Amino acid sequence: MKAILYHEPGDESQLYLSEVSDPVPGPYSVLLHVAATALNRADLLQREGKYPVPAGANPIMGLEVAGTVIELGEKVTGFEIGDNVCALVNGGGYAQRIAVDHRMLLKLPERLSFTKAAAIPEVFLTAFQALHWIARLQADDTVLIHAGASGVGTAAIQLVRLAGAVPIVTASAHKHQAVTDLGAARCIDYTAEDFAEAVQDFTAGKGANVILDFVGGPYLQQNLEAAAIDARIVSLAALGGARVEAFSMAPFLRKRVQLTGTTMRSRTDEYRQRLTADFRERIWPGFADGSLQAVVDTIYDWEEVAAAHRYMASNANVGKIVLTIGLD
Template sequence: MRAIQFHQFGSAEELYLGDFFTPEPAAHEIRVKVKATALNRADLLQREGKYPPPAGESPIMGLEIAGTVEKLGEKVEKWKIGDRVCGLLAGGGYAEYAVIHEDVAMPIPESLDFLAAAAIPEAFLTAFQALIWIAKLKEGETLLIHAGASGVGTSALQLARLIGARAFVTASAEKHGLCLTLGAEQCIDYKTQDFADCILDWTKGRGADVVLDFLGASYLERNLQSLAMDGRMVMLAIMGGAQAAGINLGIVLMKRLSIQGSTLRARTLTYKTELTKAFMELTWDHFANGSLFPVVDKIFPWEEVAQAHLYMEGNRNQGKIVLSVE
């Protein structure tokens, strides 16, 4: 098969489309003819040598796929040849074929094509895990989402709307329109406004019940200021640095705050299976009727993967970047 690889760790110029062995499905796996995959920040880090795949997983980049079932493992019971599926991978999505365990593959609603379906798994499962499983966001609570126009941000906005939570976001000014259409109550231009001041003003000094953070060190102090009593913060990335000096942690005690980091790629199969099941129970009917939907910013043919990576590196996307695999 063909797959996107890189000559060596480094820039997007190292990416190329070349031959790679076609994976064989294990007993409970299905092999999928990939029609589309989508970009994630993890792909950029893996290309740079900063985020290797978990042991035993495919060295090929790509954490999500959409396509048709092409081959069944000998013990597969849930799928048949030709079924349309999408799902989350630990690696291997940038390829003509990928294998996925039958329990974490999801049926694509008839209303969605492959390009849209490929934009669901990573962003929505990450947002669901952070907001519903970890933070336990409830109806009527207040949520602050950083990077509100990102793939995870646009997914989190829709999930917050679905459960009846109030959502505020940070994003550059040109991306506010999208966030508002997805249910954001207010948008903060992180380049010109202090988000902590804005949140405290809009909540009359109370703060946000939940903060969804991707920045880490650079936002830590203001995130703590932004949280309400018994507030919860979920950290999904450290794009703003891993070392935070000079932070007064007394506020964590005074407000009884909870701070939890989370990743998804290296989770166990059991965890991912349970997560996928719970996610589908809450959302799949809403994807089918269009009240939930993946936000796709731009579609690139996979031959233009280098341009797609550069587009993401430039923070130009509003929603997901998808690669068409044909």
């Protein structure tokens, strides 16, 4: 089969298509023909040599796929050859075929295309984990979502609304209409406003009960200022830098703030399977009845992967960037 590899860590010019060995499914896995995958920030970091592949993970880029089951392991239950599915995977998405444990699969409803389905697993499972498993989201919570127009951000807005809570987002001004259409109650232009002041003003001084952060160190002090009493801050990335030069511990103590860091790829297979099962039961039906939607910004053929990586690096997208995978 073919897969997208890179010659050595560097920019997108290092990417190329190459022949690689076909995967062999184990007893609990299925073999998928991959119709589409989607870009994630981790792909760019891995290509640049800044995101080491965890031990045992597939070294090929791509953390989510949509495709068709073409082979079954002997202990697979609940799926048949010909089923159209999507899944969160631990690498290997930028390839024509992939072996996936059947406990990670989500069967596609008829209304969901491969390109839409490929845009769901990583961002929705990440947002679901952060909001429900870590932050214990409650109805009527106010949730501050940084990078609200990103893949995880657009997923989080919808999950917050679905739970009966109120989403506030930070995003560039030209993306505000798109995130408002998804359900954001307040859009903050982080380039022109102090987001902590904006949150406190919107909530009449109560602050945000939950904060999803991707920026890291530079936002810590403002996140504490924006936080409510007993707030839960979930840190999903440190795109702005991991170091904190100086900040006051007082808000942590006075507001009883909880700060939790998490990454999905370092989780165990068993954890991801349990998370997927909970998501399948509680959230997945929303994609069949239309209450939830995959947000796809742009679709590229995988031969245009370098252009897709450049586009993601520009931060111009709202939602996901999808690659369609070529046939043999």
